[in-house]
Amino acid sequence: MTDGEVLVERRGSVLLVALDRPRQRNAMTLDAARVIAGAMSDLDADDSLSVAVLTGNGGHFCAGMDLKRFVDSGERPFVPGRGFGGLVETPPIKPVVAAVEGFALGGGFEMALACDLVVASETARFALPEVRRGLVARGGGMFRLPRALPRAIAMELLLTGTMLEPAVALQYGLVNRVAAENAALDTALDLANAIAANAPLAVATSARIARAAYDRSESSMFEWQQQWTDAVFDSADAAEGSRAFTERRDPVWTGR
Template identity: 60%
Template structure:
């Protein structure tokens, strides 16, 4: 499967491309450092709906053009008209309040600032070039990181490091983000999307029901006790064990052949 949607107005551009079971979403506003607009947020939300609805798609990648992932909210538009790049029910960028059920990988080149970093924090996996930088500078502008940054940063980073980001507005490097567990892989500049495709391809080889259930339990169990987790996970795991794919996996293993997943 391969297709590319007609490129939208470049002022609010988001490019969508699907191939080999992977949906790549590219924020394409290089002259504005890929700052987020309301129109771009709606395009991202529509792309994520497509990711979850299309059985041929296994994973998504979110990235930006040129040397910036996303500089956050378009502050010029906010100052001029009060525009906020929010989609009802999905939040900033059409993502942060309702990530997709399928895995989403952030491929970061250059700066991921403010809301741009909050988009990264809403993803499941992160690949960054060695020149990438992550920051939450809202306090320097009289604002606050309310698109998930305040609580997600403290979930994925050591508390002291997260608070330093939030209270000083100073960024961290890709190397430090990797050392603290935020980033899965650090690659050469210009190679983030290619490395993200490798991760997505590895995901795409696996049983889709098992992948989605694994992500759902991993995300939702953050606040569960162990006793709750063993009970509440059954809502997701029982369906996987009862699926046709649960029979196909062992069969393919026994016969030493590639499994043919049906997602059922």
């Protein structure tokens, strides 16, 4: 599926979403944001899908908002309820892996921060340059970055707009893997397939609760998580996983 700016492709239980404006370094448009928002909704609604991979074609992830369109027409690539890029304000319940080549700047970096796992190639460069344009990183960057990095490092990136290289991002745990140039997508797909091999309901519930841990105290988490964890333990997949283990075979998941 394509709208000329975003390619959406199913690969088994993995939904691949690729920005496809290489000449503009995949700068985000409103149309592209709407397609991504729709893809994220499809991901959650389809029991045959377990995880998404978000990437950019042509050697870059996303250079942020298309500033030319912003200047010419005031276009802002924000989808109501989903935010910048159709993702940052309300990510899907199911996990998303970012595969980053080249620039992940501004809103592009914020989209990576909204993902659950990040694979960066050796060419990747992360930055929030909004302060250099008289703007602010309101797509989650100002509060997600200090959660993902040591405070001093996050403040330096936010206040100077300078770039972060992948080796440093890996050192601080901002990314999961650093891949060779042009290998970020393959590495991300390997991670996604490792996720998709597990029980879908258990994966989605684990992702939902792990994200909420940032905002809740540990003492409140046990009671709060019960509304979803009970359904996992009562599911057909839970019975299948245990049965497959005792029968020494691979489980067959149904997502139920």
